[in-house]
Amino acid sequence: MNQRARRLLLILILLLTGCGQTAQRHVQLPNAGDGKGIIHIYSARHYNADRAIYDAFENKTGIKVVEVKGTAEELVQRMKREAAETEAVADLFVAVDGGVLQHAKEADVLQPIDSEEIVRQVPVRLRDSEGYWVGIASRARVIAYAKDRVKPEQLSTYEALTGERWRGKVLVRSSGSPYNQSLLASFIALNGEQAAENWARGIVKNLAREPSGGDRDQIQAIAKGIGDVALVNTYYLGQMLTSGDPEEAEAIKQVGIYYPNQQTNGTHLNISGIGLAKHSPNKKAAISLIAFIVSKEGQSLLAQKSFEFPVHAEAEIPEFMREWGEFRPQELDFALLSQFHQQATEMMRRAGWK
Incomplete structure (x- = not known):
């Protein structure tokens, strides 16, 4: 290969590498290499639809999602106890009632969710005014x-x-x-x-x-x-x-x-919602999971599995739900x-x- 051919080949390789890096910069979700590869969700929801969403997130990111089930009160008390013992496990808290989400906020087990992406996707009336939780379905x-x-x-x-x-x-x-x-x-x-x-x-x-x-x-x-x-x-x-x-x-x-x-x-109208645990050990990945849940893709999957009303305006819902008016x-x-x-x-x- 002559010198000119080698130079052209090098330029082509650099261009291809640059394209790959540009594409990667547009990926919003982290992967398992971005820190801890497990998110723990303390959930008072007991719907199969949730697991389908978590599985989709796992497939996209390689980050494992572990659910800890219980009543809302049990889970809030557990989060308080773990924080006091400096053994925080929970990354996210999920509940099926707006009042329960407010109770979790008042119990000081949540922290504000700092994400413009999430705010853009959830209507203002379906999220906490101070950002401690957002609705995921109504x-x-x-x-x-x-x-x-x-x-x-x-x-x-x-x-x-x-x-x-x-x-x-x-x-x-x-x-x-x-x-x-x-x-x-x-x-x-x-x-x-x-x-x-x-x-x-x-x-x-x-x-x-x-x-x-x-x-x-x-x-x-x-x-x-x-x-x-x-x-x-x-x-x-x-x-x-x-x-x-x-x-x-x-x-x-x-x-x-x-x-x-x-x-x-x-x-x-009531909501199911999700909040970021105050002492989340995997905060970055947890916020990314929230963003995925409230995205058009996540909301379409939720609506088609649980038949709740989505919070994302462009989510796809089953035809019979449209017939409800x-x-x-x-x-x-x-x-x-x-x-x-x-x-x-x-x-x-x-x-x-x-």
Whole structure:
């Protein structure tokens, strides 16, 4: 090879190397070589959809994601204990309620998430004003109704379910459900204590049966004719529709959903969210995982697996979720759900809501 040919070959190699380095600079996610190769998530969510997202992140980065499951209170206490013993393990905290996320913030187990990329992807109303947590999904608590016995025009508000028309026809899960506790807490914030307690008493008076089971059980009870209306989270309908269980598929055919309070203060909306642990030993990778979860790719995967509403505006959702239609949500600071949580629990106890 002559000198000119060698010079051209060297230039070509340098150009190719430069292109490769430029491409690498555009990759936002770290890899296992960027520090510790494990992220520990303390999670009060128990959905298979989450594992699918973590697996996708692992495949992209080589960073292993380990879930530690428990109730939100157990996990917060564990994070406090580990911090006191200087053996911090948790990198991220995940919960299924805005009030719980606020509680974790107040318990001083979180730190602000410093990432413009994350802020751009999550609407302001779905994240903490000081950056301690961001929403990763939302769910509406709607009225499910029997299509053959109830006309949509007979429905209007949560408050109307306490009327004479619905005597012996209302289905709900127990007062121990955080979904019902947060719903009532939102009523305290929006309507005042007396109105909220009157609502709880009115629901108990109109129950078709003693509260039992989860939201799926309420939907199946409608299909069996036990009651005509129920309070449920939207994503359970998607889970039943795709479960492969013939009984659940048949029940879904008989049930419609209604977004209440569209002419007043909106349908109750709650969130699942994620916060950065105050003493995260792998902070950089943890923030990158949050960024992936709230990205279009992560949110599309979440919506198609859990059937919750995504926080990313461009996320792809299943067609049947589009058929649920759009709605106006409550305009409420999620921090208030924490503030009124205990009060709501006491109200339900006084009302006889088992």
